Amino acid sequence: MNQGRSIRLFLVDGTPHGLLTAEIMNWTGHVLTGPRSKLAELIQRPECGRTGVYFLVGPDPDNSLRSLVYIGESDDVARRLKEHNRPEEQGGKDFWEKACLVTSKDQNLTKSHVKHLESRLIGITKQLGYCKVINGTGHDYGGLPESDLADMAFFLEQIRTVLPVVGFDFLREQNKPSSSATTVSKQPVNLSPRFVTQVPKHNEQAIAQEVDGVFFVLKGSKARDAWKGLEEGGYRPLFNQLLADAVLQPDGNGLMVFTDDQAFSSPSAAAAVISGRSANGRKVWIVENTAQSYAEWQNQQLSQLGDEQPVNNTNAIVTNLEVTDD
Structure with a gap:
């Protein structure tokens, strides 16, 4: 810890x-x-x-x-x-x-x-x-x-x-799934199982994983080649920005491919970029090799806690923010 x-x-x-x-x-x-x-x-x-x-x-x-x-x-x-x-x-x-x-x-x-x-x-x-x-x-x-x-x-x-x-996040260390797997990071990391989702109308998949609570789409995952949704807002600016940053590049077969592990603010944000339209990431992301959705997996983590009492762990991660008004 x-x-x-x-x-x-x-x-x-x-x-x-x-x-x-x-x-x-x-x-x-x-x-x-x-x-x-x-x-x-x-x-x-x-x-x-x-x-x-x-x-x-x-x-x-x-x-x-x-x-x-x-x-x-x-x-x-x-x-x-x-x-x-x-x-x-x-x-x-x-x-x-x-x-x-x-x-x-x-x-x-x-x-x-x-x-x-x-x-x-x-x-x-x-x-x-x-x-x-x-x-x-x-x-x-x-x-x-x-x-x-x-x-x-x-x-x-x-x-x-x-x-x-x-409130200044630009120096925050980011443990990507690829670096976590090779223990590049100095700190221990918490890895979820891998999640998969299907690119709409294509027999291609995107793969994702949470690292320390951050949802990543993995390098090599596929996505739609353009935004297909009708709405102008939502995650369309994010989709366009990933194109501009060359995080998404053409794969030569009519789709886009992620050139690196990419962090997203939520599973739904990731699912929207891959689908080219708004999507409920808690439903469309499925635990790899199972039929369990992201939401079901998350609920399972909570149900496994049961009625156990909190454990007094001296190594727990605690940030004590003391605000003084004098």
Whole structure:
């Protein structure tokens, strides 16, 4: 089992949409986030006068399913945020709506440290592909002493743990079924059985599997070659985006093929993309080599729990979010 973590959240002005700080017990890092509308308040915080890395996040006008992200570093983040707030013709950036700053409570982060973190964060974010990074090519700042490199590896791991908790998912590690099968991931993973569904009007199948609660359609699965549904909304934008991203490519036989394991928000989202129209994924996905639907399989997991009392497992995954209002 994964080791539990305790994360302390603080609503600075007592509202869920204002400034927010986050800390992990036994970690020297400190996270501060806030909307651009609260920038005047944010830059007055003492954290903004420290050395750190920061993220600017906003919508991508060319892709409604993803965000634009800029990753930077500075020994005076307040000054850099002021510069980014200028109009674009004056060297600023218009796209961002939220800012997130990561500093150290003991103020032991140096310029070399944050340059290294910036480089690693840009590389990881681009590799994961959850968003579009608008930085240029990241520089390689690997010339730190061995002990500092180890410290920054731990610091980076904590950043990747806490940022999804405060609403920034672009650094979240994704355990794909293919990598889970080869134990590439450092963490244990929970794998479901494999599910199959038929591509409508074709003798071809798509295969899916849940990994740590995320529903994936596996590489090599087939899908319709175009959206067939009448509705303009729904999952049609997702279908079109997967085409644009080359996740779906022609297989040469009138269908599309998944070029990689693809995560979906639900079994129904996956089923809609494969069918080319809205579909109830809880019904159409069937446990491989059985007649059991996804819904029936899920209900079976619940029924097997019976009336057993909860087990006190000291290794249980628990995230303790403490919100303080003083």
